[in-house]
Amino acid sequence: MHFSLANKLRPKNHYHWLNDLIFWGLITVIAVLLVKGWHDMHGSFEINHNESLTVSLNPHLLPYYSLRTTMRLLLGLIFSLLFTFVFGVMAAKYKAAERIILPFVNFMESVPLVGFLTFTTVMFIALFPHSIMGLECAAIFGVFTGQAWNMMLIFYQTIRIVPVELNEAADMFHQNAWSKFWRIECPYSMPGLLWNTMVSQSAAWFAILATEAIPVKTNTVELPGVGAFMAEALNQANVSAVLYSVLALILNIILLDQLIFRPLVRWVHKFKYEDTASSNQNTSWFYSLIRHSHSSLYLSQGLKFFAHAWVYRLPKLCLQLRLNKIIKFSRSGSFLVSRLWYLLVICSCCYYGYLLWQFLPKADLIKMPILMSLTAFRVFAAMGLSILIFVPLGVWIGLNQKLVRFFQPIIQVLAALPANLFYPLVAILLISYHQSLSVWSIFLIMLGTQWYILFNVVAGVSTLPHNLIEASRMFHLRGTLWWRKFMIPAVFPYIVTGIISAAGGAWNAAIASELITWGKTTKAATGLGAFISDTTANNQLAEAALGCTVMCFMVALCIIFVWKPLYKMAETKYRIN
Amino acid sequence: MQTAKILLKAENISKSFAIDNNHQFKVLDDINLNIYDKEIVAFLGKSGTGKSTFLRILAGLMSASSGSVTCNGAKVTTPSHAMSMVFQNFALMPWLSVFENVALGLESSSLGKPVIAQKVQNMIDLIGLSGCEKMHPKELSGGMKQRVGFARALAVEPDILLLDEPFSALDIYTAHKIKTDLIELWESQQIKTRSMILVTHNVEEAVMMSDRVLIWDSNPGRIADEFIIDIPRAERNKRSVLDLVEEISNHHHTQIANAEDRRHKQLNKAS
Ligand SMILES: Nc1ncnc2c1ncn2[C@@H]1O[C@H](COP(=O)(O)OP(=O)(O)OP(=O)(O)O)[C@@H](O)[C@H]1O
Ligand SMILES: [Mg+2]
Numbered sequence: 001m002h003f004s005l006a007n008k009l010r011p012k013n014h015y016h017w018l019n020d021l022i023f024w025g026l027i028t029v030i031a032v033l034l035v036k037g038w039h040d041m042h043g044s045f046e047i048n049h050n051e052s053l054t055v056s057l058n059p060h061l062l063p064y065y066s067l068r069t070t071m072r073l074l075l076g077l078i079f080s081l082l083f084t085f086v087f088g089v090m091a092a093k094y095k096a097a098e099r100i101i102l103p104f105v106n107f108m109e110s111v112p113l114v115g116f117l118t119f120t121t122v123m124f125i126a127l128f129p130h131s132i133m134g135l136e137c138a139a140i141f142g143v144f145t146g147q148a149w150n151m152m153l154i155f156y157q158t159i160r161i162v163p164v165e166l167n168e169a170a171d172m173f174h175q176n177a178w179s180k181f182w183r184i185e186c187p188y189s190m191p192g193l194l195w196n197t198m199v200s201q202s203a204a205w206f207a208i209l210a211t212e213a214i215p216v217k218t219n220t221v222e223l224p225g226v227g228a229f230m231a232e233a234l235n236q237a238n239v240s241a242v243l244y245s246v247l248a249l250i251l252n253i254i255l256l257d258q259l260i261f262r263p264l265v266r267w268v269h270k271f272k273y274e275d276t277a278s279s280n281q282n283t284s285w286f287y288s289l290i291r292h293s294h295s296s297l298y299l300s301q302g303l304k305f306f307a308h309a310w311v312y313r314l315p316k317l318c319l320q321l322r323l324n325k326i327i328k329f330s331r332s333g334s335f336l337v338s339r340l341w342y343l344l345v346i347c348s349c350c351y352y353g354y355l356l357w358q359f360l361p362k363a364d365l366i367k368m369p370i371l372m373s374l375t376a377f378r379v380f381a382a383m384g385l386s387i388l389i390f391v392p393l394g395v396w397i398g399l400n401q402k403l404v405r406f407f408q409p410i411i412q413v414l415a416a417l418p419a420n421l422f423y424p425l426v427a428i429l430l431i432s433y434h435q436s437l438s439v440w441s442i443f444l445i446m447l448g449t450q451w452y453i454l455f456n457v458v459a460g461v462s463t464l465p466h467n468l469i470e471a472s473r474m475f476h477l478r479g480t481l482w483w484r485k486f487m488i489p490a491v492f493p494y495i496v497t498g499i500i501s502a503a504g505g506a507w508n509a510a511i512a513s514e515l516i517t518w519g520k521t522t523k524a525a526t527g528l529g530a531f532i533s534d535t536t537a538n539n540q541l542a543e544a545a546l547g548c549t550v551m552c553f554m555v556a557l558c559i560i561f562v563w564k565p566l567y568k569m570a571e572t573k574y575r576i577n
Numbered sequence: 578m579q580t581a582k583i584l585l586k587a588e589n590i591s592k593s594f595a596i597d598n599n600h601q602f603k604v605l606d607d608i609n610l611n612i613y614d615k616e617i618v619a620f621l622g623k624s625g626t627g628k629s630t631f632l633r634i635l636a637g638l639m640s641a642s643s644g645s646v647t648c649n650g651a652k653v654t655t656p657s658h659a660m661s662m663v664f665q666n667f668a669l670m671p672w673l674s675v676f677e678n679v680a681l682g683l684e685s686s687s688l689g690k691p692v693i694a695q696k697v698q699n700m701i702d703l704i705g706l707s708g709c710e711k712m713h714p715k716e717l718s719g720g721m722k723q724r725v726g727f728a729r730a731l732a733v734e735p736d737i738l739l740l741d742e743p744f745s746a747l748d749i750y751t752a753h754k755i756k757t758d759l760i761e762l763w764e765s766q767q768i769k770t771r772s773m774i775l776v777t778h779n780v781e782e783a784v785m786m787s788d789r790v791l792i793w794d795s796n797p798g799r800i801a802d803e804f805i806i807d808i809p810r811a812e813r814n815k816r817s818v819l820d821l822v823e824e825i826s827n828h829h830h831t832q833i834a835n836a837e838d839r840r841h842k843q844l845n846k847a848s
Binding site: 465476481489573575 | 666
């Protein structure tokens, strides 16, 4: 019945067996590759026997290395999604959880992971002492920290701004909290979540590149992967190997974009609440291939059946098992529980803070302010430059739908390229032309921040209410007047969002870009990043810990005194509703 | 009426939108219209007949696929200084205060700051916004917002005022108040505006305010009929316009029914 209806709506020749063939062929290949990758991730490895692991610079191995890297990326993505759903919902629904989760995630979003690498690696190796999985986990955790915070925040925010009329409609039709979540809140937040995940891909790749070659104790362990390949190529000053790894990475990113993100973007389009004319243009060959295959009919029916069971049968089952009692109970004791919870959090913070203070070398404390301000200066200069250059560019693109359609896919791929991908190339240039890294590292940081700003400004301008653009033309706003009274205020919230989501990456880049190596030569710029890289390379854990702590402190200051006020301003004064 | 000066002239206006690469959707088909000095013209028509599109073409905000618009003898290609527009959902800049919003159109002129401030203040007082200068659009009610919209449009002293359903987001009392204020300002020539075009769905509103009512037909959009309202404005009230409203409504309804009929036939033929 359903089948015949679907056939009626679409002409028969829309479906083609060839599509099915390609689809299942691709699925089989992908499945085989994933199983192979999963198996190799569990090889044995004795960290305590000073066993070393290096990658070979044979370009024929690059496809295999790409597979291993992709495995890490996908696992990191899955964990990020889990985290997003669990903690996003908790923060949105429980005030007591929100009060702790939000500041923590806000903070983590801006903390540069690269500073912490040694510490996280030690932790994961202790978890899996006899398997390479420990190191894999460290890399996966890197991917996780690159995107999870961002994703959770956007999920939390969109759940909270679900339009009132949708909620009221759901209440009218007696939906319970569970079905309301899956039928309304979750679909509503999908486009934003997907968008954010895509934007976070560069951070994920950044983390992968940084974590695949990890200093453990005194020797560096290299996980088989593109990032390790690149690091090894840099160590050996092998130009062609560097170029090969860059190429492999770009191909990998494009492949993931085509097979995962593009189809998802196209699919998620149906969840858009208000559709603007521009958003209709997303196309994906893979999506239309699936769409026009016979299997898609059966698949979608299976999915529908599963979704129905998930949304409506499951709660009934839980009700029969009296699982709802648990939720009721936890709700009723919430006052006491939340007080205890706060107390616990405060106590443990104090305790660990004290331990940390004991551990830190106080002698190095005095030179910290200088290092801090140097690094902070570079970050702000990079942000300022990105804004100056990329806001006008974004506005120019965003105002023209044709340009948006042309540039958006390109920007998406460019934005997914991690900034440290370009470091080797820049390192070669700087070292051969004897330039100072102190200045040029600003541009290295920009490589990461600029895309966020461009991305957001383009998105902001192209979703600007058409009426406002017409009004600005009707009243002949031009030149500086146009910028001052119309465009800058209109894109201000988007610039701020761009800056804030770029912040984490910018600190990361600041740390990573202050010390570049090329074969035997090293270039360093004075700053906190160079201090951290130096101390971790020399296994001076206490000093490294001091560097990280100071960095966290600086990031926290930055959040409280710069990002938050900016965000407040964007939310109140410049919001278009 | 025919001897009066022509302010705005639209000749053979057609407009199509591209649906995708090979399909065009014709919204306007060969429209001719003259707007004379000292008149108010109302556009009445079903949703989607292209009234707003036509208004935007007249304003120079959108270019026609073919045909030309002339205003005071000059071709309109970009937004003309002789025209100004009030938008259905206000289109006020949320980040500017009422005063700055009203000043928006004047600031791009070559006038000095004090002159602008004077003009803006006058207009704010005239439109009944005194005391709200410092407020932001968020803090205003819909009626007040639309008053700001009118003040902003009138502040640039346009010859022709284009109104795209300016009252449809307001309740009838607020709308009535703004309408009477506007007509009074216009008749007593306290504002420099000479003619207006009003897009509306409300027959009574059209009859009460305008000198001519143009009925639009859809698919593709064109002007199907014209009704001249020859009751002097001073004598218009609910009772005196009743017959005319009835007549136009009936006419309009039959026409919509006919259009639906045609559309069904087309659909049947297509399938
Ligand atoms: N930018 C655009 N691209 C494609 N189609 C458009 C565009 N703008 C308008 N249309 C189409 O043109 C037709 C006329 O639209 P328009 O807004 O002019 O109608 P209207 O008569 O003002 O309707 P309403 O009374 O609802 O305001 C509609 O069918 C609309 O879908
Ligand atoms: Mg309209």
